[in-house]
Amino acid sequence: MAHPEQEPDAPAPRPPGAIRLGRLAGADIYVTSSWFLIAALLTVVMAAPIEAAQPGLGAWKYVGGFAFAVLLYLSVLLHEVSHAVMARRYGHPVHAITLHFLGGMTSVEGEARSPRQEFFIAVVGPITSLVVGFVSLLVYRVAPDGVISVALQGLVGTNLLVGLLNLVPGLPLDGGRVMKSIVWAVSGNAHTGTLVAAWCGRLAAVAAMLWPFVQERLVGWTTTPADYLIAFVVAMFLWTGATAAMSSARLRRKLPSLVGRQLARRTLAVPADLPLAEAVRRAQEAQAGGLVTVTTDGRPSGLVSEAVLLATPEERRPWVPVSSVSRTLGEGLSLPADIAGEDLIVAISRRPADEYLLLEDDGSIYGVLATADVDQAFRAAH
CATH class of the missing domain: 1.10.287 (Helix Hairpins)
Known part of the structure; x- marks a missing residue:
């Protein structure tokens, strides 16, 4: 089944105290400092059964214990990668997978759009752990006694336990x-x-x-x-x-109440070289709450910052062009006029700014959306 092509995701912000291991399934892989604590604990705990299974290893039993810790968290990584693969299958960008003291976490952008998506993105993780557990059990039955047998036995128990516990029907578990x-x-x-x-x-x-x-x-x-x-x-x-x-x-x-069209301010398009005082006069006359600079062929080029405009003394406004208080329309500052709800929140979170330009499908200007208006509407929502 074909799926929409996705642009490469931007690198995820590094979690505090985490080490980046690389990239897998479209996500950055991180290990937090707390993992080394559980790895040390597992190293010590596993040393005794390894020594019992293969006496005379000396300090190598601790090497074997640490190897088991790494192997165990590779199975945890498989659990998280399965979430990432399924999420990307449904079109959700996946930014990072983080391994930590209690297991792992997959950072998926956006919420599932249907119960079906929610179900499959969630259930694939525990199923992966159970499969790893049963495969380890099959290999354990034919493996020779010794360190490998002990490691496989540990993988069987932990993966079956992780799979079953994650099916407990309560958040934040997969179940x-x-x-x-x-x-x-x-x-x-x-x-x-x-x-x-x-x-x-x-x-x-x-x-x-x-x-x-x-x-x-x-x-x-x-x-x-x-x-x-x-x-x-x-x-x-x-x-x-x-x-x-x-x-x-x-x-x-509260998010459904945030609709770009309803929150947009009436906007006036003016030439970039128009004196600021004249632009303000025209905006007041048109009862517009936003100003956009346009090129000679009418394409929007800049968004006037309300904060900078108000900070400009009135006596200077006749002598400075509108472009001096406008922000070039870079990526993320132009949004579709129909944007609403979670899509709106995600868009302004990705590219923080005071104002955004809302455009119709044909590229024409609809209005200016101020972050302050979005915040006010959010606080007022019940």
């Missing part, structure tokens, strides 16, 4: 996005889907926090101080992720 897609499909409302999945995420956080108190009674596992620490970290991750999803959903509910 939460699956839950969102189902509620969205049934209710017809993505906002409702997010809120339901976020509340499920909070319930999962509470369950994770309580697990150490009941695990010995339910499954016979002796509770240790480390169990309480891990439960606290996981619960905080789930709770904060679910809360952030709720906040995002409430913000996104």
Whole structure:
């Protein structure tokens, strides 16, 4: 099946304290400093079973433990790459994949446009982990005893666990996005889907926090101080992720009220060499809230900055051209007149400015959109 061609994505901003490893599936790959902490922990934890499986390795058992940590996070990377590939299949740019203490994160631009997209972008990650787990299990059954057998056993357990836990139906887990897609499909409302999945995420956080108190009674596992620490970290991750999803959903509910055409100011086109005082007089006469400079053949060339205009003393305005207070229309400063909602927010976030020129499909000027007007409309939205 053919898919729309995508322009190469711009390099993603480097996460604080992260190391860039390269680029894969159209995304920059980063490893945060917290990964080295979990890698060191895994190195120590795996040293004992490696020594037991192949005695006499000495310090090499720690090398084997670190190799396992790298191998494990390569499987986590596969999980995240599957999200990236599916997202790009649906036309969403993917800027970065970051590996960190608790796993990984894929930065996808924009929200899924349908429950179907949401479902497949989310579910492909856990499926990938489960496939890696089952493949590792098949290889483990025929592998010779020793370091390789220990590593494969670890990959089986961790990938099956990651796959199953990620299917828990609560945000920010992949299963939460699956839950969102189902509620969205049934209710017809993505906002409702997010809120339901976020509340499920909070319930999962509470369950994770309580697990150490009941695990010995339910499954016979002796509770240790480390169990309480891990439960606290996981619960905080789930709770904060679910809360952030709720906040995002409430913000996104306001986005449909942001319509470029409705927020645009009436605009007057003037020659670039026209004295500023005359341009202001004409704008007041036409009751225009924006000024655009045009070339001799009528093409827009610059956008007058309201802030710079107001900062120009009135006694100087007859002697300076409009071009002296205008900004050249570079990439991102001209937007389609029909832009609205999330597309509008993304556009002004990519290219921050005080004003933007709205153009019709035929290139004619519709009006000027001021960021201040967008902010005011957003605050006023219920």
